[in-house]
Amino acid sequence: xxxxxxxxxxxxxxxxxxxxxxxxxxxxxxxxxxxxxxxxxxxxxxxxxxxxxxxxxxxxxxxxxxxxxxxxxxxxxxxxxxxxxxxxxxxxxxxxxxxxxxxxxxxxxxxxxxxxxxxxxxxxxxxxxxxxxxxxxxxxxxxxxxxxxxxxxxxxxxxxxxxxxxxxxxxxxxxxxxxxxxxxxxxxxxxxxx
Amino acid sequence: xxxxxxxxxxxxxxxxxxxxxxxxxxxxxxxxxxxxxxxxxxxxxxxxxxxxxxxxxxxxxxxxxxxxxxxxxxxxxxxxxxxxxxxxxxxxxxxxxxxxxxxxxxxxxxxxxxxxxxxxxxxxxxxxxxxxxxxxxxxxxxxxxxxxxxxxxxxxxxxxxxxxxxxxxxxxxxxxxxxxxxxxxxxxxxxxxx
DNA sequence: ACCTGAACACCGTTCAAGT
DNA sequence: ACCTGAACACCGTTCAAGT
Numbered sequence: 001x002x003x004x005x006x007x008x009x010x011x012x013x014x015x016x017x018x019x020x021x022x023x024x025x026x027x028x029x030x031x032x033x034x035x036x037x038x039x040x041x042x043x044x045x046x047x048x049x050x051x052x053x054x055x056x057x058x059x060x061x062x063x064x065x066x067x068x069x070x071x072x073x074x075x076x077x078x079x080x081x082x083x084x085x086x087x088x089x090x091x092x093x094x095x096x097x098x099x100x101x102x103x104x105x106x107x108x109x110x111x112x113x114x115x116x117x118x119x120x121x122x123x124x125x126x127x128x129x130x131x132x133x134x135x136x137x138x139x140x141x142x143x144x145x146x147x148x149x150x151x152x153x154x155x156x157x158x159x160x161x162x163x164x165x166x167x168x169x170x171x172x173x174x175x176x177x178x179x180x181x182x183x184x185x186x187x188x189x190x191x192x193x194x
Numbered sequence: 195x196x197x198x199x200x201x202x203x204x205x206x207x208x209x210x211x212x213x214x215x216x217x218x219x220x221x222x223x224x225x226x227x228x229x230x231x232x233x234x235x236x237x238x239x240x241x242x243x244x245x246x247x248x249x250x251x252x253x254x255x256x257x258x259x260x261x262x263x264x265x266x267x268x269x270x271x272x273x274x275x276x277x278x279x280x281x282x283x284x285x286x287x288x289x290x291x292x293x294x295x296x297x298x299x300x301x302x303x304x305x306x307x308x309x310x311x312x313x314x315x316x317x318x319x320x321x322x323x324x325x326x327x328x329x330x331x332x333x334x335x336x337x338x339x340x341x342x343x344x345x346x347x348x349x350x351x352x353x354x355x356x357x358x359x360x361x362x363x364x365x366x367x368x369x370x371x372x373x374x375x376x377x378x379x380x381x382x383x384x385x386x387x388x
Numbered sequence: 389a390c391c392t393g394a395a396c397a398c399c400g401t402t403c404a405a406g407t
Numbered sequence: 408a409c410c411t412g413a414a415c416a417c418c419g420t421t422c423a424a425g426t
Contacts, residue, residue, distance in 0.1 A: 003407050003409040024306060026220075029399060043410055045401065102305060109357045111300050112218060124361050144362060148351075149373040153343070155359075156350025163303045165349075167318050168338060179343040186380030197390040197426050223418060237391055239420065 007037040017058050021103050056114050062104045063126045069093045070129040079133035084184055087133040091180050098158040138190040146187045153183050201231040211252050215297050250308050256298045257320045263287045264323040273327035281327040285374050292352040332384040340381045347377050
């Protein structure tokens with residue numbers, strides 16, 4: 001006779017994500033997660049092999065959430081018609097997501113994440129909503145190369161911002177807009193040149 | 195009568211840095227550090243307030259090491275005469291440093307670092323060796339803004355590379371060179387325009 | 389001033405037993 | 408199948424005592 005489930009994988013992942021954001025990656029214990037979902041600590045291990053495995057699932061949930069934000073920021077048709085505007089909007093949405101989930105964002109780029117095939121797929125799919133914009137901006141053959149200029153800038157900027165690396169003052173919002181514009185207009189010149 | 199010191203702060207920091215690189219941020223214990231320097235675990239706490247404080251010191255040592263690499267990659271006079279070449283060389287040195295110290299590099303941008311005044315100073319000084327290049331490239335008034343385009347790209351690129359974010363194949367070395375060139379030549383157009 | 393052994397509280401994880 | 412209490416090994420940290 002099975003014991004009645006008191007919680008679910010999804011509820012545990014949500015509770016962990018909330019604790020992560022509130023307390024930081026090592027600011028909470030399995031016991032606190034268990035408390036949050038009304039269960040005793042060992043029960044978590046019948047659903048997740050380890051704390052690390054649970055954090056991996058949280059990370060995938062965050063990548064999926066980022067994907068949704070990017071989709072909401074610009075539709076494919078807008079990206080095709082006005083790639084500069086569309087990609088700028090997605091860039092701002094990307095930064096907003098990182099600033100709204102700083103501890104989660106750090107987890108998403110933590111090199112300790114286990115490299116499962118499913119994980120790689122979810123991570124890879126997260127930036128897919130931007131691809132039509134790159135294709136429209138520089139053409140199909142250069143879209144990947146263009147993505148590998150803009151996305152490192154986006155990640156690097158927000159990562160540095162979150163780790164307080166911009167200490168020389170000056171408007172950080174303005175610096176972000178300047179950088180975004182500079183890179184996008186630079187990519188625009190790729191249309192013709194090799 | 196003082197007990198003879200068996201080790202030193204510097205030796206402990208070096209041993210911790212080695213363990214960090216070999217085993218990852220939470221792959222080693224205070225006991226292993228103590229073993230490595232020939233001391234018992236509690237002795238470490240008479241020198242460093244906590245594991246976190248010791249990791250902070252390791253982080254500062256890494257920033258200082260990065261600074262030395264950047265200084266070695268291009269002299270101020272070369273940066274002034276040939277800013278494109280000089281900054282490219284520093285960009286490559288930056289990436290090489292990150293790839294040679296992947297776990298250390300992750301620590302340098304870990305948002306958990308304590309924000310001491312000394313720490314901020316050391317971190318801030320690390321990229322100073324690049325400044326003459328930015329001044330030569332775009333002029334004094336735009337140097338900071340230019341740095342806030344290139345350095346996020348550098349950090350973002352190597353951070354994504356280290357967390358295996360470039361899964362769509364294609365030469366990653368070539369992508370780095372392409373991005374570096376695109377951004378530097380884009381910045382070059384700032385010389386005249388506002 | 390720096391070292392040590394002993395102790396403490398906490399934590400991730402396992403396991404046998406319950407339903 | 409999922410839950411639980413009890414137990415285990417390990418870890419960061421404290422402390423009183425040694426020199």
